[in-house]
Amino acid sequence: MKELKYLNRFFKKYKLRLLLGVIITIIARVFSLVLPPYVNKSITAVEDYFLSGNSNVSELKTQLISYIIIIVGAALLSAFFTFLMRQTIINVSRYIEYDLKNEIYSHYQKLPLDFYKQNRTGDLMNRISEDVSQVRMYAGPAIMYSIQTLTLFICVIPIMIYKSPYMSLYALLPLPILSFLIYKISKIIHSRSTIVQQYLSALSTFTQEAFSGISVIKAYSLENDINKDIEALATEGKNKSMNLAKVNSWFFPLMILLIGLSSLLAIYAGGKQYINGEIESTGLILEFILYILMLTWPVATVGWVTSIVQRAEASQKRLNEFLNVEPAIINTVTKETPIKGEVEFKNVTFTYDDTNITALKNISFKVNAGETVAIIGKTGSGKSTILNLISRMYDIDSGEILLDGVRIKDLNLNNIRKAIGAVPQDAFLFSSTLEENIKFGKTEASDDEMIKAAQKASIHDSIMGFTHKYKTVLGERGITLSGGQQQRVSIARAIIKDPKIYLFDDCLSAVDTETEEKILTNLSEVSKEKTTILVSHRISSAKNANKIFVIDEGKIIQQGTHNQLISKDGYYKELYLNQLSEKEN
Numbered sequence: 001m002k003e004l005k006y007l008n009r010f011f012k013k014y015k016l017r018l019l020l021g022v023i024i025t026i027i028a029r030v031f032s033l034v035l036p037p038y039v040n041k042s043i044t045a046v047e048d049y050f051l052s053g054n055s056n057v058s059e060l061k062t063q064l065i066s067y068i069i070i071i072v073g074a075a076l077l078s079a080f081f082t083f084l085m086r087q088t089i090i091n092v093s094r095y096i097e098y099d100l101k102n103e104i105y106s107h108y109q110k111l112p113l114d115f116y117k118q119n120r121t122g123d124l125m126n127r128i129s130e131d132v133s134q135v136r137m138y139a140g141p142a143i144m145y146s147i148q149t150l151t152l153f154i155c156v157i158p159i160m161i162y163k164s165p166y167m168s169l170y171a172l173l174p175l176p177i178l179s180f181l182i183y184k185i186s187k188i189i190h191s192r193s194t195i196v197q198q199y200l201s202a203l204s205t206f207t208q209e210a211f212s213g214i215s216v217i218k219a220y221s222l223e224n225d226i227n228k229d230i231e232a233l234a235t236e237g238k239n240k241s242m243n244l245a246k247v248n249s250w251f252f253p254l255m256i257l258l259i260g261l262s263s264l265l266a267i268y269a270g271g272k273q274y275i276n277g278e279i280e281s282t283g284l285i286l287e288f289i290l291y292i293l294m295l296t297w298p299v300a301t302v303g304w305v306t307s308i309v310q311r312a313e314a315s316q317k318r319l320n321e322f323l324n325v326e327p328a329i330i331n332t333v334t335k336e337t338p339i340k341g342e343v344e345f346k347n348v349t350f351t352y353d354d355t356n357i358t359a360l361k362n363i364s365f366k367v368n369a370g371e372t373v374a375i376i377g378k379t380g381s382g383k384s385t386i387l388n389l390i391s392r393m394y395d396i397d398s399g400e401i402l403l404d405g406v407r408i409k410d411l412n413l414n415n416i417r418k419a420i421g422a423v424p425q426d427a428f429l430f431s432s433t434l435e436e437n438i439k440f441g442k443t444e445a446s447d448d449e450m451i452k453a454a455q456k457a458s459i460h461d462s463i464m465g466f467t468h469k470y471k472t473v474l475g476e477r478g479i480t481l482s483g484g485q486q487q488r489v490s491i492a493r494a495i496i497k498d499p500k501i502y503l504f505d506d507c508l509s510a511v512d513t514e515t516e517e518k519i520l521t522n523l524s525e526v527s528k529e530k531t532t533i534l535v536s537h538r539i540s541s542a543k544n545a546n547k548i549f550v551i552d553e554g555k556i557i558q559q560g561t562h563n564q565l566i567s568k569d570g571y572y573k574e575l576y577l578n579q580l581s582e583k584e585n
């Protein structure tokens with residue numbers, strides 16, 4: 001129960017509703033207790049009528065009708081309060097589920113990029129959906145059934161013992177065995193359903209990858225191999241599901257068997273007592289059978305609830321594992337710290353924790369506000385890392401990163417992120433409309449602003465060519481954009497934000513040189529008074545920058561303007577000559 005303590009504050013939050021639920025549960029059960037004694041009374045009245053030879057049938061009728069009214073009235077009230085019981089306690093569990101999901105989601109969002117690399121998306125989604133559902137079973141049904149069971153035990157068992165200790169002994173004997181067996185079966189069901197669950201996760205991961213990579217599968221003609229793999233997975237799944245079904249099928253027969261056994265024992269003991277004249281009427285035997293029926297489900301739930309609590313504990317443990325991960329990047333500054341755009345790296349060294357790769361080694365440079373800087377270098381040299389550090393996606397090991405002369409850690413993280421318009425290497429577009437994707441950079445932007453941004457990113461004409469124009473849906477449910485189009489939508493998203501600092505990470509790699517030229521001209525216009533850092537492999541993208549840094553293995557090996565760099569031997573000149581001859585060819 002240690003892990004489940006996490007939920008106590010939610011119970012505190014909803015304590016009044018819970019308390020009301022507990023009271024209603026008790027009332028509902030107390031009303032259900034009216035049925036057995038009145039059934040007994042009815043049988044006794046009929047028995048008396050025949051045994052005493054009293055011929056006043058109308059008196060018997062009146063008596064029976066009054067009993068029936070009491071029984072039906074109590075049953076209706078019990079049903080009404082049972083309805084209210086679910087409306088209170090189960091609703092509380094739904095509120096807790098809602099709060100917990102929101103809390104986990106907002107915590108996920110605070111976690112660093114590394115967290116997402118270390119944990120699979122499927123796992124993250126599974127915890128927020130499956131594990132939270134398991135925990136809800138504890139916060140709702142488990143509590144509700146426990147109160148119900150407790151109330152019935154406290155009320156019914158003393159009544160039974162009071163009315164006939166002998167019959168109670170016989171009737172109650174099988175119930176602990178039932179509870180124990182249900183507990184054992186629930187545990188086996190749990191472990192087998194976990195196996196089925198894991199299998200389903202594996203199956204959906206496999207099929208999802210197969211569908212996402214369908215073009216590669218078709219290109220390599222691997223359809224039959226994939227089919228075979230799926231067949232093997234499906235057979236494995238079938239066997240696992242059958243194992244679960246086998247044990248599941250024991251649950252209800254076992255309950256019915258033990259109810260039957262209890263009833264038989266009650267009839268045996270009650271019959272003996274009746275013959276010996278120790279009880280007045282056979283009505284008591286029926287009353288006991290009704291008590292047994294009332295107790296069977298609660299007894300079964302003792303085992304069931306135990307296994308729910310165990311499952312919830314395991315799930316909450318998995319949730320706590322993530323909830324206890326401290327966000328690596330913490331915003332300690334709450335006051336507003338507007339950013340103008342000067343960027344400076346002072347002896348910055350940075351190592352990625354998970355790979356231990358030192359991506360930047362003692363790097364120093366300064367970009368004045370409003371300047372355009374290009375970063376060029378081989379793949380894996382550390383260019384994207386520089387951009388990620390400017391937006392404080394990671395904290396550095398040593399050295400200092402300053403924005404407007406202030407250490408990045410002393411600035412409000414929200415101000416930093418708001419001041420930056422980043423266009424990543426892989427343009428990620430959401431499966432929504434083009435309009436929503438562009439306005440993602442500024443949700444309150446007008447259509448006019450959106451069109452202007454799209455024109456600057458040279459994507460407006462393409463969009464106007466689509467039937468639904470800016471309302472065109474992208475992704476799985478809609479149109480697939482070409483790589484170059486995706487990059488341009490991503491650029492439009494940054495432009496509409498009108499940030500202080502632009503970070504372009506090789507975002508023109510998929511457009512032809514002519515469009516690149518057009519976009520660069522537009523960008524030089526929009527980024528006139530903005531700091532622009534542009535990562536590229538192409539000289540054509542870099543040549544107009546105020547400064548160019550050439551990076552290799554995490555160090556700046558050359559810097560200067562285009563003209564300065566082509567006049568010196570080195571990586572830049574080599575690249576320039578290579579790309580020039582490619583163009584001429």
Ligand SMILES: Nc1ncnc2c1ncn2[C@@H]1O[C@H](COP(=O)(O)OP(=O)(O)OP(=O)(O)O)[C@@H](O)[C@H]1O
Nearest residue numbers: 352354355357359378379380381382383384385386
């Ligand atoms: N998230 C990460 N976790 C661990 N290591 C990383 C991560 N991102 C990059 N690296 C490593 O850091 C080094 C620098 O990577 P970076 O992405 O900065 O290079 P780059 O110059 O932008 O390359 P490219 O031109 O191919 O985009 C590489 O060796 C890379 O493998």
